Amino acid sequence: MQWLLSFILRYKNLFLYLFFVSIILSFSYFQSEYHKSKIYKASIIASGLASEPLKNLTSYFRLKKINAKLLEENFHLKSLLIDENYKSNYEYEKIDSPYSLILGNVIKNNISSNRNIIIINKGGSDMVEKEMGVIGSDGIIGIVNQTTENFSSVLSILHKDIKINAKHKKTNAFGSLFWEGNDPDKVTLSDISIINKINVGDTIVTGGMSSYFPEGIPIGKIVEFKNNGRYYLINVKLINNMTNLNNVYFLKNKYKSEIESLYK
Numbered sequence: 001m002q003w004l005l006s007f008i009l010r011y012k013n014l015f016l017y018l019f020f021v022s023i024i025l026s027f028s029y030f031q032s033e034y035h036k037s038k039i040y041k042a043s044i045i046a047s048g049l050a051s052e053p054l055k056n057l058t059s060y061f062r063l064k065k066i067n068a069k070l071l072e073e074n075f076h077l078k079s080l081l082i083d084e085n086y087k088s089n090y091e092y093e094k095i096d097s098p099y100s101l102i103l104g105n106v107i108k109n110n111i112s113s114n115r116n117i118i119i120i121n122k123g124g125s126d127m128v129e130k131e132m133g134v135i136g137s138d139g140i141i142g143i144v145n146q147t148t149e150n151f152s153s154v155l156s157i158l159h160k161d162i163k164i165n166a167k168h169k170k171t172n173a174f175g176s177l178f179w180e181g182n183d184p185d186k187v188t189l190s191d192i193s194i195i196n197k198i199n200v201g202d203t204i205v206t207g208g209m210s211s212y213f214p215e216g217i218p219i220g221k222i223v224e225f226k227n228n229g230r231y232y233l234i235n236v237k238l239i240n241n242m243t244n245l246n247n248v249y250f251l252k253n254k255y256k257s258e259i260e261s262l263y264k
Helices: 002-010 012-031 033-089 256-263
Strands: 099-109 115-120 133-135 142-149 152-159 166-169 171-180 186-193 204-207 218-225 230-239 247-253
Touching: 115 142, 115 247, 166 186, 171 230, 186 218, 247 256
Parallel strands: none
Antiparallel strands: 099 115, 099 247, 115 152, 133 142, 133 247, 142 152, 166 171, 166 204, 171 186, 186 230, 204 218, 218 230
16 A cells, blocks of 8 residues: 555646646536537547557457367368369269378478478377378478478479379370479479370379379479370479478378289
8 A cells, every 4th residue: 555655746746737637638528519529530530549559459469269160171182182182083983082181381492402301390199191192271381201209201293202193184195203403393204205295284183103292282383394205204383382381281091001012
């Protein structure tokens, strides 16, 4: 109580000033329509100035919750898209997709070497396994190389030792997709026979001839090609921006071990 009395006595002149100002404003508000209008407008401005920082602060703290909800919705939509895409390739057999998704976040992404590695915050405890395919919001990212309990390393599509089965969407002609170590937004597709008609702007997708990726996942667009004798050598611009990765999806194929046992 003593500190309160000391505080009041210390600032008594300020309190008296504010008291008299409030009385004057009250008289002006009730006695004059002009002053009433001006005071009302000033109160709106003051209220807006005071409320805006509070609203911005509240919105900032709500961002995490909003982002989590958006991620959940995107995860659900991506799962539906993978399932529908798989079913469309087997529409006459009514086969359900064997693929399920595991959401992860990129914590390190190297693009400066010829053999680039991506580190993701999901590992063995999250059911992530070696040789799982990894995709982004638009296209493919790479293949899981190693896992620990909580993390995994992924061979990026920008890795010179990785080759991915891909196809020309219009003709269904298959080839091998690889990175030559140059531009981080371009890869090369080889082994497409010249009997197939291709054009700049055509879409390249996954071929589905492996347990890593289902058929039809977008990879990129043809930007250039040349006749290399019996086959085309095709320059493909990636759909995914490999220099700016955040949320990714692991593709878990429930038939993977069964398929690989037949290869062995």
